[in-house]
Amino acid sequence: MKLVIENLTKKYKNKVALDNVSLSMENGIYALLGPNGAGKTTLIYSIIGLITYQQGSIKYYDDQNMEMESLYEILGYLPQYPSFYKNFSVYEMLLYIATLKGLKKNIIKERISEVLHEVNLWDDKNMKIKALSGGMKQRLGIAQAIINHPRILIVDEPTAGLDPKERIRFRDVIKNISLNTIVIFATHIVSDVELIATNIILLKSGKVILDEKRETVFQYIENKIWEIEDVKENTDELLTKYPVLEAYWIEDKVHIKIISDEKPAAFAIQIKPRLEDLYMYYFGDVQ
Numbered sequence: 001m002k003l004v005i006e007n008l009t010k011k012y013k014n015k016v017a018l019d020n021v022s023l024s025m026e027n028g029i030y031a032l033l034g035p036n037g038a039g040k041t042t043l044i045y046s047i048i049g050l051i052t053y054q055q056g057s058i059k060y061y062d063d064q065n066m067e068m069e070s071l072y073e074i075l076g077y078l079p080q081y082p083s084f085y086k087n088f089s090v091y092e093m094l095l096y097i098a099t100l101k102g103l104k105k106n107i108i109k110e111r112i113s114e115v116l117h118e119v120n121l122w123d124d125k126n127m128k129i130k131a132l133s134g135g136m137k138q139r140l141g142i143a144q145a146i147i148n149h150p151r152i153l154i155v156d157e158p159t160a161g162l163d164p165k166e167r168i169r170f171r172d173v174i175k176n177i178s179l180n181t182i183v184i185f186a187t188h189i190v191s192d193v194e195l196i197a198t199n200i201i202l203l204k205s206g207k208v209i210l211d212e213k214r215e216t217v218f219q220y221i222e223n224k225i226w227e228i229e230d231v232k233e234n235t236d237e238l239l240t241k242y243p244v245l246e247a248y249w250i251e252d253k254v255h256i257k258i259i260s261d262e263k264p265a266a267f268a269i270q271i272k273p274r275l276e277d278l279y280m281y282y283f284g285d286v287q
């Protein structure tokens with residue numbers, strides 16, 4: 001599978017929501033990161049064909065590199081705010097979606113059972129949707145998105161409302177799927193994609209400001225992240241002089257993490273950057 005976006009521009013009246021966006025994706029997990037209003041949802045809506053755009057093109061190619069006419073049989077989508085028929089049971093909802101997605105009758109039951117086990121809802125399959133908790137609804141959303149073995153899976157803030165154990169389960173499900181699927185994972189929760197993303201895309205004010213493989217994404221902030229332990233003296237000076245990425249307690253000591261081209265203090269230790277640092281570097285106004 002290949003998804004190729006070229007020079008995509010989308011305007012809502014005079015507001016430019018996507019500005020000349022070009023991206024090329026193959027199987028793997030693409031973390032789509034950006035602050036509120038960056039254009040993530042607009043990009044997703046453009047890919048799935050929910051909205052039209054003024055300029056550019058979006059094309060999909062199959063494994064034989066042939067351009068595909070329609071995306072619908074191979075698409076899985078979890079919207080930011082999924083909604084369901086509240087009087088359906090979990091099982092009925094999936095049966096309905098599976099039928100709409102054209103799954104063959106003889107495999108539907110088995111496939112529903114598989115996905116319900118994957119998202120840990122098997123024991124709750126007869127519960128009415130109106131009685132589900134927020135996290136359970138989110139898991140049902142994940143189940144309906146993957147039920148047709150999508151080759152392009154788009155998930156918008158998928159872990160909102162999931163408890164830590166379910167987040168880990170979800171990460172594993174997504175990782176497995178990504179072996180032969182393009183997964184676009186839009187989120188603000190950087191830690192959810194840190195472990196599994198193969199590519200990082202940063203969107204800012206409708207522009208792609210970074211599109212890089214995970215292995216090379218840290219080159220821009222390598223050797224620039226410093227930790228200062230037990231900050232007591234010079235605290236104010238350090239805080240005003242350098243952009244602070246993070247401040248936290250470890251036992252009874254305050255640590256701060258800052259970004260600086262040079263060693264900011266004699267007792268500063270250089271540490272390896274993490275995805276959160278990269279996010280803060282680009283979006284925390286620390287440049």
Ligand SMILES: Nc1ncnc2c1ncn2[C@@H]1O[C@H](COP(=O)(O)OP(=O)(O)OP(=O)(O)O)[C@@H](O)[C@H]1O
Nearest residue numbers: 012015016017034035036037038039040041042043
């Ligand atoms: N239907 C619309 N009409 C007018 N402007 C819109 C519309 N939808 C989005 N926008 C604007 O387009 C820009 C991009 O919005 P979009 O929802 O794509 O951002 P986002 O990155 O998904 O944000 P969030 O993280 O808050 O969901 C924003 O400035 C938003 O106000």
